[in-house]
Amino acid sequence: MILKKPNWHTEHLLRAMLLLGFSIMLVNFLASGSIQTYISPQMVPFSCIAVGVLLILCVFQLLRSAPSSSNNRTSCECGCHHTENRTFRNSWVLASVFLIPLLTGTCFPPQILDNTLVPKRGIDTQLAQTDLGLQPFAQQLHNQNKLIVHDALYVKTLQAIEMFPELFNGTPIQISGFVYRDTTMSKSSFVLSRFHITCCTADATIVGIWVDANTPVQINDSGWVQVEGKLVTQSNNGSTTATIQLTDAKSIAQPATPYVY
């Protein structure tokens, strides 16, 4: 009689390792703050929950893979035959699929979405959203002497300007974002834009406002500027839009939170 050495259950062990890997990756992203490159802050609490669940599942998978475990479920007395080959192949498929995000998340630096993606997305200078709460907000903005657009209210402010352009005609404005220019635009105008993210980078839309300058503007490589100017209304084809008449543009570094949410 040959006594077989009890074996660890490789399939479950592998799963435990993958679960551990994902939780380590998530903890690293959360700790370094680079999680915000991938998903919106609103979704971060869910990621924290995910870390907990992953670790719990990992512990149970380790228990399951232990040699003496009663939960070792591949040998049973049900009479069906398990081909080791099949389990082996499945594990390989599983491992290679889940190793892709683990590897790229580890070895690839997070890349902030930037103006190279704009031509792929199409820019959104017409937000065209009539929000019911927008009118009092626009009034409130109108009462300020100078419109300083904060990141937290970026989308809402641009919506207010777009909905009620006449209200803001002549209002001084200070706003920051990245510069986007395509071949059809003249050297002295550009679209000042930000990526707007709802859940994750896949649903990023670009919001922006037209900026006109009298002279060509020099912008450094980062493409980020803070613009000072005056809102002016222009009407073409019966619709009125607001654009910024540039008075001053200064290059700034890419902000810590480049997206607006």
Next chain:
Amino acid sequence: MIRLDVLALQPVWAVIFLIKSIQIIKSLSTDFMMLLFFYVFVAMVFQNHEIAGLVAEVPNIKFLLLTNTIFLGIVLEALPFLLIGALVTGVVQLVIKPGWIQKILPKNQFSAILTAVLVSFILPVCECTSIPFITRLLRKGLPQHLGVLFIMAAPIVNPITLVSTYFAFRSHMIIFYGRIVFAITIAVIISILTKYGMKDSSILLEKEEEIHREHLRQSIQPASTLVSSWFTKLQSIMNHATDDFFEAGKYVVVGALFAAFYQTGFNQNLVKSVTTNHAGSTLAMMALSFLMSLCSQADGFVASSFIGKFPTESLLAFLVFGPVLDLKTTWMLIGAFKKKFVLTFVALFFSFTFVLCMLFQYLMH
């Protein structure tokens, strides 16, 4: 040189993993050694900015890095919901006894479907959670046509998606109502068609391991009810949750990869500007929602950025088609159901979405 740096930078990890890996390798079959070494290496370089820095310096890598950011965005976004779904599925597996569902469902066909519609309004499941969850319910004896109804209705009319759609379309309530009405109508029609079309043949993929697992469960049932310790139950829930997480997760990862390459590699305006007529723009928006593979909670906001540029019915097509069928979910469906059923389902769902949107356009003008 780099490897030495890595080891020096992360001594704690290196030690833990080396000890662990020696322990494990001792008792492992050689087949897995290489894989685990690979993994240990990955774990050691975790958060290694040097490697990341080196990668960043590779010329023309920006496209890949952008793709990777979107890919990880989708994966990280889906991960918590996959896990929650898997846990709920694990609980369902243990708590719901076979036959129980048939007992509580109304006998009358009409009220059974009505119940299913109402339930899909309160189930907090999005598209990533719903497919494994419903597959499990089907194995527990949920009638097939009702399962199919959930697959179509739940991702769209669940409370979370409803709230986000409401906020995205507060000024265009017709799209908000239209999305609900279209989703329910299509779900009910296809559900009835499934009932009469499939009759008694199962739509589920009969998996070797799945049969085995069910078999096993039955064979150990007496023992587990005797022991019935809470820990055994907890273990059972966790093990099933893990199985489901990996089963569904691999399709999400593959789908997310395709979707990310689409988003960075192709011009989305190309799809949108393919045609200007109503049928064309509706088809284009359906294709776009399939390829972008957005979460059903988020797609409302993306669609709202198309208001005014695209006709209303094409936005509805985007909002109804995408949550049910996209790169991730189609993969998941193929993994859980018979190919013939998936093909029929895709064809039917596609046609009904298109026809309803065209009908809407006709009625509005």
